[in-house]
Amino acid sequence: MSKSFLEQAGKTVLLMGNEAVARGAVEAGISFASAYPGTPSTEIVETLARYANVLGIHVEWSTNEKVAFEAAYGAAMSGVRALACMKHVGLNVAADPFMSSGYTGVRGGFVIVTADDVGMWSSQNEQDNRWYGLHAFIPVFEPYSPAEAKELTKEIFDFSEKFEHPVILRTTTRISHARGPVRLGELKKPVEGEFVKDAKRWVLVPAHARKLRLKLLERWRRIEEAVNDFPFNRIENPGSKKVIVACGITYGHVVDVLKEVDRLDEVTVLKISSTVPVPRKLVVEAVKDAEEVLVVEELEPVVEEKIKAILQEEGITVKVHGKDLVPREGELTLNRVAETLVKFLNIPKESIPWLGNSQEVSIEVPPRPATLCPGCPHRATFFALKKAVSKLKMKPVYLGDIGCYTLGVNPPYRVQDTCIEMGGSIGAANGLTVTTRQPMIAIIGDSTFFHAGIPPLINAVYNNTPFLTIILDNRITAMTGHQPHPGTGITASGEPAKIIRPENIAKSIGIEYVDVVNPFKLNEAAEKIAEALKFVEEKRKPAVIVSLRKCALLVISDARRKNIKIPVYRVDLEKCTACTRCYNVFACPAIQVLEDGKAYIDPMLCAGCGDCAQVCPVQAIEPTIKPGKEWEELWW
Amino acid sequence: MNRRYKNVLAVGVGGQGLITFGRVLAEAAILNGTRVLTAEVHGLAQRGGSVVTHIRLGDVESPLIPLNGAHVIVSMELLEAARYINYANKETLLILNRRLIRPNIPGVKMPKINKVIEKIKSSGLKTVVLDADKLAEEAGSYVSANMVMLGALLGSKIVDEFVKLKNVEQVVSKMPEPWREINMKALKLGFSSYMKHEKET
Numbered sequence: 001m002s003k004s005f006l007e008q009a010g011k012t013v014l015l016m017g018n019e020a021v022a023r024g025a026v027e028a029g030i031s032f033a034s035a036y037p038g039t040p041s042t043e044i045v046e047t048l049a050r051y052a053n054v055l056g057i058h059v060e061w062s063t064n065e066k067v068a069f070e071a072a073y074g075a076a077m078s079g080v081r082a083l084a085c086m087k088h089v090g091l092n093v094a095a096d097p098f099m100s101s102g103y104t105g106v107r108g109g110f111v112i113v114t115a116d117d118v119g120m121w122s123s124q125n126e127q128d129n130r131w132y133g134l135h136a137f138i139p140v141f142e143p144y145s146p147a148e149a150k151e152l153t154k155e156i157f158d159f160s161e162k163f164e165h166p167v168i169l170r171t172t173t174r175i176s177h178a179r180g181p182v183r184l185g186e187l188k189k190p191v192e193g194e195f196v197k198d199a200k201r202w203v204l205v206p207a208h209a210r211k212l213r214l215k216l217l218e219r220w221r222r223i224e225e226a227v228n229d230f231p232f233n234r235i236e237n238p239g240s241k242k243v244i245v246a247c248g249i250t251y252g253h254v255v256d257v258l259k260e261v262d263r264l265d266e267v268t269v270l271k272i273s274s275t276v277p278v279p280r281k282l283v284v285e286a287v288k289d290a291e292e293v294l295v296v297e298e299l300e301p302v303v304e305e306k307i308k309a310i311l312q313e314e315g316i317t318v319k320v321h322g323k324d325l326v327p328r329e330g331e332l333t334l335n336r337v338a339e340t341l342v343k344f345l346n347i348p349k350e351s352i353p354w355l356g357n358s359q360e361v362s363i364e365v366p367p368r369p370a371t372l373c374p375g376c377p378h379r380a381t382f383f384a385l386k387k388a389v390s391k392l393k394m395k396p397v398y399l400g401d402i403g404c405y406t407l408g409v410n411p412p413y414r415v416q417d418t419c420i421e422m423g424g425s426i427g428a429a430n431g432l433t434v435t436t437r438q439p440m441i442a443i444i445g446d447s448t449f450f451h452a453g454i455p456p457l458i459n460a461v462y463n464n465t466p467f468l469t470i471i472l473d474n475r476i477t478a479m480t481g482h483q484p485h486p487g488t489g490i491t492a493s494g495e496p497a498k499i500i501r502p503e504n505i506a507k508s509i510g511i512e513y514v515d516v517v518n519p520f521k522l523n524e525a526a527e528k529i530a531e532a533l534k535f536v537e538e539k540r541k542p543a544v545i546v547s548l549r550k551c552a553l554l555v556i557s558d559a560r561r562k563n564i565k566i567p568v569y570r571v572d573l574e575k576c577t578a579c580t581r582c583y584n585v586f587a588c589p590a591i592q593v594l595e596d597g598k599a600y601i602d603p604m605l606c607a608g609c610g611d612c613a614q615v616c617p618v619q620a621i622e623p624t625i626k627p628g629k630e631w632e633e634l635w636w
Numbered sequence: 637m638n639r640r641y642k643n644v645l646a647v648g649v650g651g652q653g654l655i656t657f658g659r660v661l662a663e664a665a666i667l668n669g670t671r672v673l674t675a676e677v678h679g680l681a682q683r684g685g686s687v688v689t690h691i692r693l694g695d696v697e698s699p700l701i702p703l704n705g706a707h708v709i710v711s712m713e714l715l716e717a718a719r720y721i722n723y724a725n726k727e728t729l730l731i732l733n734r735r736l737i738r739p740n741i742p743g744v745k746m747p748k749i750n751k752v753i754e755k756i757k758s759s760g761l762k763t764v765v766l767d768a769d770k771l772a773e774e775a776g777s778y779v780s781a782n783m784v785m786l787g788a789l790l791g792s793k794i795v796d797e798f799v800k801l802k803n804v805e806q807v808v809s810k811m812p813e814p815w816r817e818i819n820m821k822a823l824k825l826g827f828s829s830y831m832k833h834e835k836e837t
Contacts, residue, residue, distance in 0.1 A: 004663075012666065013666070014659070014662050014663045014666050014672070039678055040678065042678070043678075121677050122677075122678070145673070145697075145699075146673075173677070174675055174699055174700065177675065177676050177677060177678055178673060178674060178675045178676075178699040179658070179659065179662050179672075179673070179674040179675075179676075179699075180662075180671075180672065180673045180674070180699070181666050181671065181672065251697075252673075252697040252698040252699070253697075253698045253700070255697040255698075256696060256697040256698040259639055259695070259697065260639070333700055333702065333703075334698055334700050334701070334702035334705070335702045335703050335704075338702065353704075353725070354702045354703065354704035354705035354725060355704070356704060356725075357704075358703050358704050358721075358722035358723075358724070358725075359704075359721045359722060359724040359725065359726075359728070359759055359761065360721065360722070360759070361718045361721045361755050361756055361758075361759055362755055362758070363718055363747060363751070363752060363755040363756075364747075365715050365718045365719045366715065366739050366741065366744050366745065366746075367686075367739065367741070368649065368684075368685055368686040368715070368716070368719075368739040369685055369739070369740075369741070370650065370683035370684055370685035371683060371684040371685070371739075371740040372683070372684075373683060373684065404683065407683065410741075411741070411742050412742045479683075481678070583742075584742040584743055585742070587740055587742055588740075589684055589738075589740040592738055593738060593746070604778050
């Protein structure tokens, strides 16, 4: 994380897009920020959390996006400025209060960040959340660079407060995780709010909601008018026959390509930051001399369709290109934008040197999928689980979920037969158990369990649906970079917090078989999982196993901080028979393969978990130093 | 139009310090008054997978380097250099760490290290190979291999117009100990080892 975040006003520093959004929010004077972590949005609230105490603002990791949204919405009801951040699919979770927020509006500025993962770098889909803006009558603003992300965030807090209406800041991976120079402005102090009772506004019973809907539509008309003068929308080089409409991130790509072909002065560019609603007057003005228009936007034709509608309503006939030339799936790279622009502008492909053929190397490069880290307790749980299942000669279906453990889909484990959305493992098990004779095993991480796993587990108790749920408890939200959650014992800003244990939740809702296992005792864990599976089969009731061991990455950083030596393991090459079990069946990435097929443990990568020593059939693997008590304790 | 910029593509395996590589280079560029944009990938893609960081210095508006458009590819691992060779054109300089990391796939067939180097060199591109892990250990920790590679990039002078060794040293000098000292050494070792290579060839 950048230390430049709190530098003084007037300085230009390097910030990641997410840090820039956080800085913009502080310059706008927020009093409240909340989020559930999710790539690519995480670093916004992570940055704010780090400085929460210095800045005097409340920053929290909420249990899920719905709660994060409601909490920030509540804060904005009281008149303070509030920020709620989530990844694109997080807004699905928050959709219920989101739809209501348009009706009631807010008193303090309320910015909802949706960080869309175009290209699906770390997500299950690439939904375009600009549709949500249209759906809920909530305007959507998009920056094109980290510097603009900071300024835009600040500006739309004013916009939101002026209209007493929530607004969306939509970023994409190449904004969120891009870095660039940002000129810092003055920080603004947070304020205290007060809830003013007004049932006709805040109580959405039908009689109130009908009136609020009329007010919403009236507000929307005013917002549609206001975006024509929004300072981040503009027409560059007006009056050309060719007009390019660039939305959000694509503005940077378009200008970059136009510079490359030296056509910056020959084309009109309509830069749109308010992609919902599209600024009607600017569109009409931009196309007044145009023969052809090209809309360059990622994913869905949200702006394209609106521009076509506007031109039709205004009686303007001009050819509008969009998704006929611009790919609809995946990220727009410079190559894709350049290929589109050379077609649209009728310029030879050769004028862009890099649009030719790429270099090649005549060697087969094996893929390198992401993998569970050395020492990852999930690998141990999966190994024990497969052992238990094989002992019982069962053929279960493994219902997976969202987290590092989704990587269990890959060989050799293949213990994720589904992965749908947060909490979907236990949810889908409720149906699959009833409609098939196959045993179902739901596998879910601790943070995902707190997020959306509890209601479907209650459902299983209520309807007495017999399946096993394995909660992989590593005490942290690991995949997004180790954010604390309700089971960690610490808040976002570092205050001590109550620890909520998943096994206590399971017991309290009436699960009769609950067991906590240590996955690093591979045989014992396998036996305990087998017992639980037998219980489900014989008693026809749901059961829960909590597999508890800390994330290895945390343990290693704790060890470094506390100066505890990691007991890395080594292979005795005299004893090793090259059976391949440790690197092909257990598949720890710290174990490399020597030319004769024998194993070699890379001491730079080994996390000292000792699982491989248990897996080795000939006891060829041993620790270089004896693991002490304080080392063992780091894993709890 | 005389457009001046340089595209640096840094590739390797998640965990090798590519995000830090990009951040330090970009912060140094800002100290030198240079415009810079970078793009990186976090989250799932980082867990030991193949990773790539784009760093663009100079007159640029987009954070992404086009295929065929890298002026230099810095690779922390050889298979990744081969994987991302489609970002290179005939003029591209390759600076490679002499290291192979086995992808964690059961039964994966691994080529020999010399074979990979030979194949990459047969592309005809100017290629410099150094043992960054070894040099990093010499500097004090294998973790600093990324700083060795950054030193080598600066030693090539390819980005000299936009960022210099002294700017990077200024950034590193703000790091806490022991990293300040180790990374300083690593940078210098990378820098001089590139220069040495230049002299020999």
